[in-house]
Amino acid sequence: MTSITTRRHDVERLRREHPIADVIARYGIELRQAGQALVGRCPFHPDSDRPNLHVYPDSARWFCYRCSTGGDAIDFVRRQEHLGFVEACERLMAVPAHPLTKAKVSRARRERRWDRLTLEEQILMNTACALYQHALWREPRALTYLRERGIPDWVIRRCGLGYADGHSLEAYLRHRSGLRTAQELGLLRKPGQRDGGKPLAEFFSGRIVVPEIRAGQCVWLIGRDLGDSPHHPKYLALSGERPVLGFERVIGQRTAFLVEGVFDYLTAITWRLAAFSPCGTHLPADRLGFLARAEVIYGVLDGDMAGEAAGQRFRQQLGPRFHPLRLPDGCDLNDLARRPGGRPAFFRLLAAARHPQGKENSHA
Numbered sequence: 233m234t235s236i237t238t239r240r241h242d243v244e245r246l247r248r249e250h251p252i253a254d255v256i257a258r259y260g261i262e263l264r265q266a267g268q269a270l271v272g273r274c275p276f277h278p279d280s281d282r283p284n285l286h287v288y289p290d291s292a293r294w295f296c297y298r299c300s301t302g303g304d305a306i307d308f309v310r311r312q313e314h315l316g317f318v319e320a321c322e323r324l325m326a327v328p329a330h331p332l333t334k335a336k337v338s339r340a341r342r343e344r345r346w347d348r349l350t351l352e353e354q355i356l357m358n359t360a361c362a363l364y365q366h367a368l369w370r371e372p373r374a375l376t377y378l379r380e381r382g383i384p385d386w387v388i389r390r391c392g393l394g395y396a397d398g399h400s401l402e403a404y405l406r407h408r409s410g411l412r413t414a415q416e417l418g419l420l421r422k423p424g425q426r427d428g429g430k431p432l433a434e435f436f437s438g439r440i441v442v443p444e445i446r447a448g449q450c451v452w453l454i455g456r457d458l459g460d461s462p463h464h465p466k467y468l469a470l471s472g473e474r475p476v477l478g479f480e481r482v483i484g485q486r487t488a489f490l491v492e493g494v495f496d497y498l499t500a501i502t503w504r505l506a507a508f509s510p511c512g513t514h515l516p517a518d519r520l521g522f523l524a525r526a527e528v529i530y531g532v533l534d535g536d537m538a539g540e541a542a543g544q545r546f547r548q549q550l551g552p553r554f555h556p557l558r559l560p561d562g563c564d565l566n567d568l569a570r571r572p573g574g575r576p577a578f579f580r581l582l583a584a585a586r587h588p589q590g591k592e593n594s595h596a
């Protein structure tokens with residue numbers, strides 16, 4: 233009895249000390265993040281050029297959807313090295329746990345390029361975006377939220393805003409194909425350790441979703457929580473290289489408006505400005521080429537320390553064509569828009585920046 237208990241205890245400790253992703257990466261298999269899972273090439277079947285191998289760090293298990301094998305870290309070592317159970321355990325015990333994958337995984341996380349989707353992935357993104365759009369009009373809380381933030385219906389439609397109700401996407405895909413692709417894209421994920429038969433969880437559940445649309449197709453999504461609970465991040469975005477939100481609104485324009493946040497972006501569109509947002513304060517230099525035609529790029533930055541720092545960074549990247557517009561009283565563009573007189577105040581600021589000699593045009 234004792235030996236069995238000891239052994240089970242040892243096995244559990246082995247699993248704990250050797251995270252599944254580390255064990256697999258140690259065999260030279262590159263894993264990249266796809267939602268809650270990590271995906272890579274399966275070593276157990278030939279012509280493995282697709283990422284069939286799925287690794288679920290939360291449940292410490294792996295599964296190949298091509299050859300239908302799977303298990304835990306010990307099973308992986310057994311198969312990989314043709315070992316028995318005990319030998320595989322000993323092999324694991326002999327290897328010190330090391331944080332090899334952290335860097336590999338984070339590099340992989342950056343590698344997902346949302347402007348490079350397979351046909352299957354693009355169709356799925358379009359489907360999800362359409363389902364979210366329909367769901368928005370059925371959810372009064374979401375509509376109220378958008379209206380309270382000053383976003384009119386025409387912008388909701390034009391930008392394809394949606395709402396993830398937490399079940400429609402899974403229900404729709406369950407009777408078709410695409411559940412797996414939705415998981416690879418990060419739209420659906422396993423609900424946790426003991427998921428016996430439970431539906432997959434929707435990544436954006438309970439959130440307003442804002443798509444980045446290219447040529448009429450949804451290539452990426454970011455979601456805003458309806459509440460302001462400290463227990464949920466305000467924003468969740470599909471992981472990978474963030475595309476510029478509003479790319480097509482700005483490319484080829486002579487005047488462009490760089491805004492920080494998602495709702496600042498929606499406000500700018502409401503005011504019919506050619507606006508884009510990096511959805512954060514970082515915009516890699518090798519993706520600024522789309523601004524080549526812009527003679528002036530107004531940086532509409534939050535009137536706080538972070539906005540100040542971001543302005544200096546963008547100025548370095550964009551050179552003399554960059555003109556920061558400092559919004560008053562530490563507010564962002566969406567805050568300003570909801571104040572009485574906010575919109576004319578913004579256009580006065582803009583006119584002053586256009587004509588620094590004081591020849592202000594009334595604009596709005």
Ligand SMILES: [Zn+2]
Nearest residue numbers: 274277296299
């Ligand atoms: Zn396989």
